[in-house]
Amino acid sequence: MRFLATREQRDFARSLDAMLTAARTPTAIRAWAAGDPSPGRALWSRLAEVGVFALAVPEPYEGMGPLPVELATAFVELGRHGMPGPVVETVAASALLAELARRGEDGPAKRLLPGIAMGGTIATLPPAVGGPGYALDADVADLVLAVRGDELWLAPGHEGVRASADPARRLALPAPGGELLAAGPAVTAAVAQAGGWAVLATAAQSLGVGLTLLDRTVAYAKERRQFGTEIGSFQAVKHRLADTLIALEFARPLLFGAALTFESADLAAAKVTAGEAACTAARTALQIHGAIGYTEELDLSLWLRKARPLRDAWGTPSWCRARVLDAYDGGS
């Protein structure tokens, strides 16, 4: 048992970090929110080049997967840099098609998976559980899937876009009708599998969002002076930042543990813990920044607004906690 990232995994994270830092994601996020997805699409392609969208895709379909630990690693970086777009949904769609193929229905996989893996296809679909059924960024996506009962449909686009609390998230229902891709129990099983990947990716993204909120706030607390001293020397500020670090650092092992076991309870535990930790980080970041943190023009807002929607997407905290206990059958 060596519960530590391998050198390759660390290098993968570092190279994504470097690429996304150089790409100045805040510009892409603001453009995405303003209805111009082109900088985001350019970034999408670069992520695909290094394999991010191939991690849930099996090799026969131009993928490298399934590699859940690497996926979690990548999505922490996507969260840290605030990558816009239906990144989680694209992974979920790829996992869905891959599982369908594993169960014998490989037509849709053959047709659609290579495009996803290579980055040419941005896919989306509504979360499998509860919710109003919005498919994130369906207005931008190349491929909108919809699950209706035990049928998988290729939707003919989307209906009107509705605002999210995070302007870089665009909510729309898949349009009715379209093309039936598959039906029956294999679809139901594949939807469940896709949900697991989405939960994992969302948890990772949440953790990354929380880490950036903490990093930026620590940096601000070291700079900002009030009452003649850096505010980071006030014990109330220090302790709140310490508690935020604790929340994030105990979410991290749950995330990678879930990537390794892929068990429903572990996935749910990672999701609720990372989601709540990111929200804690958001509250901390806002309070310590004060009024400046409450403005949309500071880039901090790009992460602040993401924390809560990610906490609730693909399984609210309540849903996650229910899953933890449903599956519980004793310690270790």
Added chain:
Amino acid sequence: MRFLATREQRDFARSLDAMLTAARTPTAIRAWAAGDPSPGRALWSRLAEVGVFALAVPEPYEGMGPLPVELATAFVELGRHGMPGPVVETVAASALLAELARRGEDGPAKRLLPGIAMGGTIATLPPAVGGPGYALDADVADLVLAVRGDELWLAPGHEGVRASADPARRLALPAPGGELLAAGPAVTAAVAQAGGWAVLATAAQSLGVGLTLLDRTVAYAKERRQFGTEIGSFQAVKHRLADTLIALEFARPLLFGAALTFESADLAAAKVTAGEAACTAARTALQIHGAIGYTEELDLSLWLRKARPLRDAWGTPSWCRARVLDAYDGGS
């Protein structure tokens, strides 16, 4: 609307405070816990002399009541000084007998209320709702009541004493059998009325316990030095004490509001809020005192151990919150 204590109410509180301070209640509390109730009984008589046990007793039975605001005022002081014994239960018993009398069954009231009001009778009975049915300090009480269905019984003593988390609270079941005092719907109504008084008195006692925990901790924080300075100058200590004060000061108006309206939702709101505030004060007091606060020999322990049992007695927080919503029919 003048939601302020009158001069008489303030004077009443001040005279109780002076009496209990002079009486050095910690000695009585420790003796009570060790099985020697005599100092506690002596205090009991002095409280009765100034009318504390007459506040829920109507005038025809040697009482001064009903005076719920004065009762709440007195019980804050009892809590502040940690008065041992079934003070709440005695008030509940008196309210029960008074309500029975008001509903026409005045035999038990005539026989038993004067003794309670004058302080000669220490009474107890189990809480009306849920719980294991222990009558507090039944081993010391002169009068043990028991409600069985819609019957009120005078129990022939108690069964074995069980330990409480607060050694100054002694738990025992009323012994079976005894004398039937009353039966029928009047008993049920009187039990409900008694519950209201008990909730009020317990909430007041909790508030008093919390106030003392805060006062003693503030005093300690001003004295105790570590790292070359009073620990009360550390911001983490200051903020925790400030939050404790907020919790207590927002419980106080709920308590007196409940005394004025005597509505079920207001009583429950006061109880849960004062009970939780006292527990907050206990956690704060323990943490700021550090190891010395964790010892039974420091008098602080006498209040620390009381906070949680009082929070749960005569209606747990969950029960109280349910009452708040049961009765809710819109604001103001």
Added chain:
Amino acid sequence: MDLSYTPEERAFRAEAREWLRAHVPAEPLPSLETEEGFAAHRDWEAELAAGRWSVVSWPERYGGRGADIFRWLLFEEEYYAAGAPGRVSQNGINLLAPTLFDHATEEQRARVLPSMATGEVIWAQAWSEPGSGSDLASLTSRAVRTSGGWLLSGQKTWSSRAAFADRAFGIFRTGPETDPARPHRGLTYLMFDLRAPGVTVRPIGRLDGKPAFAELFLDEVFVPDEDVIGEPGQGWRIAMSTTGNERGLMLRSPGRFLAAADRLVRLWRAGGEDRGLRDRVADAVVGARAYQLFTAGGAARFASGAAIGAESSLNKVFWSEYDIALHETALDLLGDEAESADGEWGEGYVFSLAGPIYAGTNEIQRDIIAERLLGLPKGRR
């Protein structure tokens, strides 16, 4: 001790309720942080003023009803219970007006208050500066003496409502360069026109993008002597004297939270009374009641002549944390629909997040509570 109302108070409440029932718009107005919504809210202020409900606690000669604090609290309860619009005039009414009553000349009051009461002039506050958030004493914007008045230069920020408001008030340095030992000296309280030459207003979007406040760039903006409040150099004392009065009770009226808790219970019941969130819903009801009663006690002390001092810090921390908790509970009740919530819950949540920051951060308030109410030693914070 009592909680009962006089027949006159009950009649006042009934009159307010009836007027509101007849006049409150059936549909919510557009957000007051938009140009369209600002105008709609200004119209609503005029309508309130026409019914003499815009400033009930002011003397009648300025447009009020001379209501005491108990009636003011009753009015607020009715106002929020009726679902009436947010008050676009609140900066003027809650911050500037008390200062005018305490420190202005009768001429200034007669000139400023009536148009504030009708919404004809909407006021923005101009306290903070980029380098001076919580540490207000370190202000550097200056007012320099000129013939017949003063010339303001410098930068203000977090000026609520300034994106669309007419005039503003704040304190400016008129004394010698900042003396680090006595930073509160040499500040002067002034009113100025947001459309005067030399004023540049740059709206700032808050988290949801709405321009809830603005930066003000001031370049030799002329302010006539008649718009100085109190003595030059006394601005700090004047500004602080109003923060210690009943403002502590009026910053958020209990009526707001009673109404919000009511909506929350309705949301909870409509969703099937989720047992997992029951305790938090109950706590919202209890908290609103606690705040109502705490305020009633404060009002009674105030009415009996006591000053509202550091205890307004208890109030500030309580309501600001309460407000966030209430909105978080609502969003959790909405579950995965919370993301697309707007209006009372979505915008309300964003608004609540500012509570622990503005009007003295909660960290500062807790320091004040610890030092002034508990007597703990001053630390370096």
Added chain:
Amino acid sequence: MDLSYTPEERAFRAEAREWLRAHVPAEPLPSLETEEGFAAHRDWEAELAAGRWSVVSWPERYGGRGADIFRWLLFEEEYYAAGAPGRVSQNGINLLAPTLFDHATEEQRARVLPSMATGEVIWAQAWSEPGSGSDLASLTSRAVRTSGGWLLSGQKTWSSRAAFADRAFGIFRTGPETDPARPHRGLTYLMFDLRAPGVTVRPIGRLDGKPAFAELFLDEVFVPDEDVIGEPGQGWRIAMSTTGNERGLMLRSPGRFLAAADRLVRLWRAGGEDRGLRDRVADAVVGARAYQLFTAGGAARFASGAAIGAESSLNKVFWSEYDIALHETALDLLGDEAESADGEWGEGYVFSLAGPIYAGTNEIQRDIIAERLLGLPKGRR
């Protein structure tokens, strides 16, 4: 990155499980904070030692199995899952033994460790003094040079287990009078006999009255040179070097919380799965898993040669708050029966309350996290 066990590890786990199933007392032992319970727990230590399970991570020559940290964690999981008794030897095993491995002579190890492993000698710690709780560097108890050894004088307090233990260890001032600028200088690490002439042990009752610790009054207590660990004057460095190693991972083993969460779920299910407490029960399960995995990561870093530094402060704050939350949830599940709960929930709750206080208060730990892990400036605290 992986979470799998080798066949050898699985065999080790199976062996431990089987031994524990055969040996763990069917009924809980009396509380180890009573004389009777202390003796029963000492017997249990002997039984553990007979099975060579008392100190699995020690070398075989001292009674251990040379288990690496992964096996130690596995053993702990099995130990707590089996409901085995608390470890009365833990002060010696967790605090003194690591110091002996790092700083003692071979003679000292051979003399001290075997009797510690069997429970023949139970060790108490003697760190704190009445004026020095969190501020350990301000210690004033002294060791004065005498022929062939040292004479200890002064007072120690919060000495866990000392009411019934045999020997104790701690640091004493041997250098010049406290230099306020360098309070850590001149301290020496010593072991001494609690029954030696000059030692008075005064048990102190904790909140539930049980004598979980004691005051030690020392009046010229002779300590031979052979019981000094490391160089005289180096006591601070020696004491601190062990707090920064794997002790941070071993202070509370994950197995304890996995077992406690398991009991909590059983309590919740037995009570009908109260929906109002479901989330807190789930959080206990999640927290135990998080702590298990966090520790697994720390163990992997430790095994790969990294030092466990300030991150042990993350661990300390987490488990201590977790432990209280878990017990509070249990007591809330018990509702109005909580007052009369004893054993695992009642006594466990009292025990949990000490967590945020001892081994460095959580306030100090948060300062360390902020300064060493986040790089925030040192404040005056």
